[in-house]
Amino acid sequence: MVKVASGAEGEAVELTLGADGIQRATIILDSYSYTPSHLIVQAGKPVELTLTSVTDIVPHNFLLKEPTAGLDVEQDVKAGKTVTVRFTPTQPGAFTFYCDKQLLFFKSHREKGMEGRLEAR
Ligand SMILES: [Cu+2]
Numbered sequence: 001m002v003k004v005a006s007g008a009e010g011e012a013v014e015l016t017l018g019a020d021g022i023q024r025a026t027i028i029l030d031s032y033s034y035t036p037s038h039l040i041v042q043a044g045k046p047v048e049l050t051l052t053s054v055t056d057i058v059p060h061n062f063l064l065k066e067p068t069a070g071l072d073v074e075q076d077v078k079a080g081k082t083v084t085v086r087f088t089p090t091q092p093g094a095f096t097f098y099c100d101k102q103l104l105f106f107k108s109h110r111e112k113g114m115e116g117r118l119e120a121r
Helices: none
Strands: 002-005 013-014 023-030 033-035 040-042 048-055 058-064 071-077 082-087 093-098 115-120
Touching: 002 093, 023 040, 023 058, 048 058, 071 082
Parallel strands: 013 040, 023 048, 040 115
Antiparallel strands: 002 013, 023 033, 048 082, 058 071, 058 093, 093 115
């Protein structure tokens, strides 16, 4: 990962392409954020994200649904666990990923700011 900018929206990172043709990054999930929250990738090439939760109790997830770009990711990340997801954005564009977990009548994690941006170029 290469840090390309830092601002109010959080740090933007450009994923590096591995020798195997896969773009990889590690994302930290906390309550209620993804770090980094702005990813820049190349369209048409596979992306592999390692999702690491650093919470003790609160479960999170990672949703990235953009049918027009072939994206349909829905992955639970239990407290303290690490999982990987793999997908390929078929088209350039800016897509939003988020956590839709919600406790009873409280605000959803997304409403508390748990979302980020995937920019495919
Ligand atoms: Cu969450």
